Amino acid sequence: MLGSSHVKNRSLQFSLPFIIRFQLLIFYFCLGFSFYHCHFEKIPEPNINPKDQTQILDSNVFPSHLEWSKIKETVWIHRSFGTFGGKVYSANGLVVLSNKGAVVIDTPWTESQTEELFSDIKTKFQKEVLFLLVTHAHDDRMAGVPLFHNRNIPVYSTSLTAKLAKERGLGKTNPILDIQTRFSLGQESVEVFFPGHGHSADNIVVWLPGTHILFGGCLVKSLDAEDLGNTKEADLNEWPNSVKRVLSRYPDAEVVVPGHGDWGKLDLLRHTIRLLVTPNH
Numbered sequence: 001m002l003g004s005s006h007v008k009n010r011s012l013q014f015s016l017p018f019i020i021r022f023q024l025l026i027f028y029f030c031l032g033f034s035f036y037h038c039h040f041e042k043i044p045e046p047n048i049n050p051k052d053q054t055q056i057l058d059s060n061v062f063p064s065h066l067e068w069s070k071i072k073e074t075v076w077i078h079r080s081f082g083t084f085g086g087k088v089y090s091a092n093g094l095v096v097l098s099n100k101g102a103v104v105i106d107t108p109w110t111e112s113q114t115e116e117l118f119s120d121i122k123t124k125f126q127k128e129v130l131f132l133l134v135t136h137a138h139d140d141r142m143a144g145v146p147l148f149h150n151r152n153i154p155v156y157s158t159s160l161t162a163k164l165a166k167e168r169g170l171g172k173t174n175p176i177l178d179i180q181t182r183f184s185l186g187q188e189s190v191e192v193f194f195p196g197h198g199h200s201a202d203n204i205v206v207w208l209p210g211t212h213i214l215f216g217g218c219l220v221k222s223l224d225a226e227d228l229g230n231t232k233e234a235d236l237n238e239w240p241n242s243v244k245r246v247l248s249r250y251p252d253a254e255v256v257v258p259g260h261g262d263w264g265k266l267d268l269l270r271h272t273i274r275l276l277v278t279p280n281h
Contacts, residue, residue, distance in 0.1 A: 066108060066116050068124070069263075071255055072211045074098065074188060077263065078117055082109030082140055084230065091140040092257055094215050095121060096208060098185035102127040105190075105206050105215055106135055107144030114144025118151070129153050130185070133192065134173055135217040136203045137164035140259070145171030156180075158194060160202040177204065193249060195219065196242035197235040199228075199259075205246055207253075214253040219243065221272045222261025228275055229260070240276040243269050 067079040067090075074097040079090050093106035095117075102121050108114045121127055131154040134142045142165060148155050149171070157165070157173035165173055183190045191207040199218040206215040219242060221228065228234065247269045257263040 066113055066120060068120070071213060071257070071263065075208060075211055075213055077257060078104075078108060078120075080108030080110065080113040080140075082143075084140075089140075089260060091260055092263070093141075094206070094213075094257065095125075096185070096188060096190060097125055097127060098130075098188040100186045101130040103130050103183070103185060103190060104132045106141045106217070107132065107148070109140045109143055111144055111147055114147045117144070118147070131156055131183075133157070133177070133190070133206060134161055134165070135206065135215070135259075136200045137161045137168060137170055138200065138218070139170060141217070142170050142173075145173065158202055158204060161204075164202060193246070195245040195249075196238055198239040198242040199230075200233045201235070203242075205250075207250055212252055212254040213257065214246070214250050214255065215257045216246065216259070216268065218259035219246070219272075220256060220258040220268050221275060222258045223264055223268060223271050224261055225258075225271075225275065236276065240273045243272050243276070 069077040069079065071077060076095045076097075078093045078095055080093070081088055081090050083089070091106075091109050093104065093108065096103040096105070102125060104117070104121075108117055118129065121129060129148075129151070132145070132148050134145070134155060134157040137157075137160075142155075145155055145165075155171070155173045156176050158177045159175035161177075162173045162175035165171055177192050177194075181192050188208070188210050191209060192204050193207060194202075194204045197203075203217055203219045205217060205219060208214075218229075219239075228236075247266065251266070253266055255263055256265060256268045258268055
């Protein structure tokens, strides 16, 4: 009896640790499989169309704040966001800083983002806005014009832009840019140039001779652009000639800022011409 009991006890001693080890093995296997499944399983990526880098994924992804990019200490891009054709896009404008104050080239796409523009210029640069230049009569250029009026800040444009803006309910501008094309800002200066019909009948560009920066606006496409975007008011035959006039007038431009997309060099102008002369434009 003692021998039988001894054998039985040894069997229990053997079986119990074995069972525990087996259960632990199963537990760690399940834990490891769960971790692998959660962290290493390939997650399907969204189907992003890279055709235009300025396009945000969909209308539900709408950045609520301005984005700022420094080109020079005295020249910054303000990037705002708006909708066109049911999709969200970014739009570029400029802020030029001088010892006298700040000049804004084109407003953000919405009034709320324009309010943010004023706040940022005050806090970020400690400057007051001297005046606004509008490069053509579209809402991605001048949706915030009423807020400039509320602050008694002058808004300048060409006479054609003023006429079109009034017809479209985009706000009132002072049409002095047909006559006064250059503004002195102390150590900085700003020049405007109308090259002819392109993206729109009234599109102008802005040249900063002190920094060799050219704001091409919507006349100029970014290098990532594979098409011409909104051509509803464009003159596709005259547009390349207008871009060539800009290229001829400002061959020393070191930075070119398009209306949408990333800034670059003079190759943005050449790229725009290529888009215009291809058979499928």
